Amino acid sequence: MNNKEYIKQEFERVKKNLYKAERKAFGSADKLAVWFVEQLESQKFACFYCETSIFDINQLIDAGLLKTRAVKGKGRRGPVLEIDKNDDTYVPENCVLSCYYCNNDKSYISSKEDYKGYFGKNRQQYFRTLLDKLNKASQKS
């Protein structure tokens, strides 16, 4: 799938998954989906915190090196970038796209900047190590 197809797919997915708080913050499902894909492009398809591409993350998931989390009625968390609303102020200007792994870990504990600086870099290193492992394994076979 190329970037254009991915954007199209995510636009449709996000439009369908609108929560009450998101509707309030973004106005409508369409506005949320537009914001999401614009953000996706400006973040270069990568998590705001660990700066790992969602395509790389999916490679790790497919290879079984990363686990996803099942969510009742909503499929699995892990394969797509999520909206991190940062603090409790749910306004689009404060939101970033985060991988599930950073979003879940960050929770409400740290500010956006603190989390990125202290923990995002460590996760990035960890993901890179896994990707190196995967690339070496695929070179051998």
Ligand SMILES: [Zn+2]
């Ligand atoms: Zn991340």
